[in-house]
Amino acid sequence: MATTAAPGSHMAAIKPSISSSRRTYMSCTANFGANSEVAVSKGLRSSSHISSRQPFFPSIQSGPAKSVKVITRAMSAAAENTPLPGLPIDLRGKRAFIAGVADDNGYGWAIAKQLAAAGAEILLGTWVPALNIFESSLRRGKFDESRILPDGSLMEITKVYPLDAVFDNPDDVPEDIKSNKRYLGSSKWTVKEVAESVKEDFGSIDILVHSLANGPEVVKPLMETSRYGYLAAISASSYSFISLLQHFAPIMNPGGASISLTYIASERIIPGYGGGMSSAKAALESDTRVLAFEAGRKHRLRVNTISAGPLRSRAAKAIGFIDMMIDYSSANAPLPKELSAEEVGNVAAFLASPLASAITGSVVYVDNGLNAMGVGVDSPIFENLELPKEA
Template identity: 30%
Template sequence: MNAPHRILEGRRALIVGVANEHSIAYGCAKVFRELGAEVALTYLNEKARPHVEPLARELGAALLLPLDVSQPGQLESAFAAIAERWDRLDILVHSIAFAPKEDLQGGLLHCSAEGFLQAMDVSCHSFVRMARLAAPLMTEGGAMFAMSYHGADKVVPNYNVMGPVKAALEASCRYLAYELGQQDIRVHAISPGPLQTRAASGLKDFDLLLSDAVARAPIGELVDIMDVGSTCAYLASPYARRLTGSTVYVDGGLNIIA
């Protein structure tokens, strides 16, 4: 789909969570670049770096930074690098989530306290910590996005502990939207339909979830990472300057079906 014009010209975006070319975060970065934004990307660790570096080169990323939010100091170091390179930040995309496999696949009832806390810290509270660091850099206002899923609102079999965690993430987006509104910073949770990403592969029977989505969605097809990126681009643009605090579904209408 050709962009009508470069509605993000001059904007600067930090996209957290690119793992490979199938990542939702990569879709966001790609659309932002097509619409004129500068982008900075992060990679999880040295194992992930060879998969992300070519994408950063392709996008002409201004920065490629290591970031494991579970490691003390890495988040602060990443934002210090952003502040040194850019005089401001306009867009933040948080597209990371994690739960230990045994806790993710064992059902909520049997999720360990340690696993629950780790999932909550990486998948939810890290967004709050990012927002705290990003807000002072958004001197001309901005937009923040966190990736959720319909399992935050309704029970999705096998989504397990991530359901409550994503529900907390969506609530955090609403409260951050309230707290940051006076600084002209808008915050949204984005809820894509099922996508074939590396993170999703950890869910039991995910292929069945994909086929069910195609069968039941009013549009009758799966969304892709570029659909998610385009939605975020619109919400980050001046066209959406009065929108904040929403959970925005990008799922072909699947969420409206009982």
């Protein structure tokens, strides 16, 4: 999953033993392989000290992180504390809440990592049934390698909250969920309760990230999808964004930003992406425009969504043909390469920053340009076509 480093950025080899002045733990969903090279915005900053608050798992000391072959240094002069030329993405003093993270293998994790690299303090919302496994993995240092930031320090989080964004408040939770053993031991995990807990713990946030999607019947064609499956996909994948913004907007500082993740199936036919998930993504994009108006006028917040290309994440494997989608994209996109999760994280960091202060209500495509294509050029019908080639 190799990509070319951005012009002007500096490459730095990470040595096997990496220490950090603050060891905190974090999660979301993205995989940065040991042999990957990823392009990172030159202005991204890594934060070694974000908040004076006690970090998550403060008593746990993780072992040395495994070495990574090559990563991109986010800021060429960071170690020397010299002024950064150009337009830096500087999120120091900002606090982000990222909803929908349960491992280190997806876009949510990548976004959190890039926000942290730019200096933001990270709060996390993790699905309740996945919380114990997630926390256990953090304690064991399972995610240490993928927590490495561009400057060699480890990504930090301040707190992880249990969250199930399908339920707005405690009255919405049915008895069978309340008594489910996977929910026992956790409390205050509905959207309203989590927002209240964040307000009590921190007062306010600046960045809200929605990295949530679920369709119980995603492998079924739309014509075979049940009403339950369709509405469940809408509830978990699109209404959850409305609910999060509804409850978090009052505690977001003016000038703040909200970001969600969508997919090209919202506007193009992607056979096999069923169960109402294409409808949910279309709703999410429509809601992004309306919410941008409402949240912008009432709270001075910006609302955007990123239409990301296919990624080999654990969640994406549920549709059953993600590898073929990645191969198709590499063969047909204007940029014939595999998309990295970190490239999506870079764009999220930009959208959350003051550099994007006039961007709202937008669908931003981060897919190597695949959305612009009207036909797949790898079709046998084009076998005699002279395609543009890299010089």
